[in-house]
Amino acid sequence: MPEPGGAPGLSDIARRWAAEIADAAGDAAPRAELERFVLSAVTEAADAAARHCRGTHDAAVERFAALYTAAPCGVALAGPDGTILDANPALLDMFDTDLDTLAGHALTDLGTDERDVAALRTALADLAEDGRPRRREQVQLGCGADGAVLTNVTVTALAGTDDEDLHPVLLAENINELHLLRETLRRQNIHDQLTGLPNAGSFLTTLETWLGGAGEGRIAVVYLDIDGFRVVNDGLGPGAADTVLRYAAGKLESVFAGPDTVVARLAGDGFAVLVRGEDVTAADVIALVEEAMAELGEPVYVGEVGVSVSISAGIVVQDAGAGSTEEIQRAAEITLHRAKEAGRAQWMLYEPDLDAGDRRRYGIGAGIGGGMENGEFAVDYEPTVKLDGSNEIAVVNAVLRWDHPRHGKLDGAEFLPLADATGMTPSLGTQLLSQSMGDAAAWYGAFPSAPDLCVRLPTRLAVDPNLVRIIRRLLEETGLPAQKLRICTDSLALFDPRGEVLDTLSVLADLDVKITLAISGASDLELVHTHKLPVGFAILSGPLVDGLAAEGTEADNARAHLYALLERSRELGIKRMGADGVRNAAHARRLRDVGIFAGRGKHYGGTATGEEIRTVLEQRYSHA
Structure with missing residues (x-):
């Protein structure tokens, strides 16, 4: 590059600028001296500009090198x-x-x-x-x-x-x-972290894919549940429970190994298996389930404790292209529930007829809350009649009724067991007590000799620690005298570990509420002696009552047992015993002859509304 002073045209620029300055200044400024001065100034400026350019270039190069390196x-x-x-x-x-x-x-x-x-x-x-x-x-x-x-x-x-x-x-x-992080997250997204099995989302995706494939043979869906898993978790702790879950997962994977087979963990102690193939049969799947049950029967040791695992299974086998994902999942789940209800450590195969009945039952249970909110529940009354020939009502028994918008009138046997599963029993039981005690208070106010009210408590309400408080409040609100109320319970409630039923019955007896025990034989009656129960009345049902409806040897055997039962009841201080399930007049006479005081059942008609009971009482006392 040329030196700045020698750059082409720079002298010409200096001479031109010097001439313009001389013309403006006149003869006072010598032209040659002006040219030297201007050239010096231009050269100095050019040098400064060149130095600036070199500095800027060098700085840029340094910045690029630093960026490139770092x-x-x-x-x-x-x-x-x-x-x-x-x-x-x-x-x-x-x-x-x-x-x-x-x-x-x-x-x-x-x-x-x-x-x-x-x-x-x-x-x-x-x-x-x-x-x-x-x-x-x-x-x-x-x-x-x-x-x-x-x-x-x-x-x-x-x-x-x-x-x-x-x-x-x-x-x-x-x-x-x-x-690697994405792969880890992807795996975590489709796999259960504890067992390493595919998770519920992955299971559902595979099921949807297989069900949507036309001409893919048959598909089996198995839902499995560890029986009594809460005992392991509560008894040995979450760490032991995790060990059992991993053990179960490993056993299931080893048994259900093969192409087009997926073992997944759904949630908690629930697992699922998918099997697809041209020749998949129910017998093949059942054999694998039974093999898994046998494998899991071998204990896994948690510390020094050997834990054996039993499972229940619901099995569905169908054509791969038939039905929706939701339908087959629901069928498998309901079939699993049926297996657990059968006693656990059982498998059940999906059957359409049974499935329809189960869906009806579970649908009823799921709708209890809405039914209560919509006012679909009411109380009916079943009279217990004296067997002395007077046909006088000895006690009125309150029962809950559901006017179901789809299934019509349902009695407690159809929905109370389901209410336990959904947690609605306390609410239903409180409504039963509230309405029946209000009706009974009104009858007593009009007819002081009106019969007692008897309320058979669902087990879940009988063990509710708030039961005494609920009854005490309702006695105050309704004005029903405590001695006009009978609370009936049974051996199931007495043995239920969830509540302190014995203490509850003692407190209610101290309030002058009468306690009635539902029994089916001598073993139930002995609970009065064993637990010192304050029971004043008993209601008998079952084989002994049914036996007296027959003739011959069966009736004689029932009669002999009833004599002994009544004798024992008197020794225990039980005032009277009634019978549930009276079929006809002859049956009523036989029960009376052995010492049964009153009875209820088909012979005395069905249930009645509160207004109908009031009408009966009016007719009776108007002629008295």
């Missing part, structure tokens, strides 16, 4: 022919190599397989054709035999000293760790 992204600089000339530290670290090893290789040599080499070759061709940078894409890069690195690669270019030459630049972002 950049976390790998950079390879190549010559116009694509041969690597230089690489920044990030790229060398990425490949665990040095510049001497890397320099001289073609950029395309960094590709680890044909696909990666082709991607780099295409990017360089696009760059040579029109200077267009290749968009970022995933490429496996490597140097030597030390393995590949998954990268996001962009190929661009820098201009060389000759404007016609482009120097390719490869920018590589290491995404190995990100890829």
Whole structure:
């Protein structure tokens, strides 16, 4: 580059500026001296500009070098022919190599397989054709035999000293760790972390795919549940429960191994199995389920405790293209529930007829809350009549009725067991007590000799720790005298571990509420003696009552047992015993003859509304 003072045209510029200044100043400014002064000033300015340009260029170069060196992204600089000339530290670290090893290789040599080499070759061709940078894409890069690195690669270019030459630049972002993280998250998203089995979401996706495949043979869905798993969890702790779950998962995987078979953990202690094939049969699946039950019967040791696992299973086998995902899941779940109700450690095979009945039952149970909110529940009354021939009502028994919008009138036997499962029993029982005690208080107010009210408590309400408080409040609100109320319970409630029934009955007896025990034989009656129950009345049902409806030896045997039962009841201080299930007049006479005081059942008609009971009482007392 020429020196600034000698730059072409610079003297001409100085002479022209000096002439213009001399013309403006007149003869007072000598022209030659002005030329020297202007030339000196222009030269000095040019030197300053050159120094500034060199400083700016040097600073830019330093900044680029610092960025190139410190950049976390790998950079390879190549010559116009694509041969690597230089690489920044990030790229060398990425490949665990040095510049001497890397320099001289073609950029395309960094590709680890044909696909990666082709991607780099295409990017360089696009760059040579029109200077267009290749968009970022995933490429496996490597140097030597030390393995590949998954990268996001962009190929661009820098201009060389000759404007016609482009120097390719490869920018590589290491995404190995990100890829591994994504794979881990993906696996976690479709697998259960504790057991390693596919999770519920993965199970559902596979089921939807298999059900949607036409002509794919048959499919089996098995729902499995560990019996009594809460005992393990509560007794040995969550760590032991996790051990049992992993053990069960391993056993299920080993038994249900094979192509087109998936074992999944759904939630908690629930598992599921999917099997698909042209020749899948119910017998084959049942055999595998029984094998799994046998395998799980071998104890797994948690510390020094050997834990045996039993499972219940619901099995559905059908054509792969038949039915929806929701339908087959629901069928498997209901079939599993039926297996557990049968005693656990059982398997059940899906049967459409039974399934229809179960769906009806579970549908009824699910609708209890809505039925209560819509006012569909009411109380009916069943009279217990004296057997002395007077047909006088000895006690009125309150029963809950559901006027179901779809299934019509339902009695308690159809919905109270389901209410236990849904937690609605306390609410239903409170409504039964509230309405019946209100009606009985009204009868007593009009007819002081009206019969007692008897309420048979559902077990879940009988064990409710708030029962005394509820009854005390309702006695105050309704004004019903405590001695006009009988609370009836049975042996199931007495043995239920959830509440303190014995203490509850004692407190109610202290309030002057009468306690009635529902019994079926001598063993139930002995509970009065064993637990010192304050029972004043008993209501008998079952084989002994039914036996007196027959003739011959059966009736004689029943009669003998009843005599002994009544004798024992008198020894225990029970005032009277009634019978449930009186069929006809002859049956009533036989029961009376052995000493039964009153009875209820088919012989005395069905239930009545509160208004109908009031009408009966009005007729009776109007003629008294």
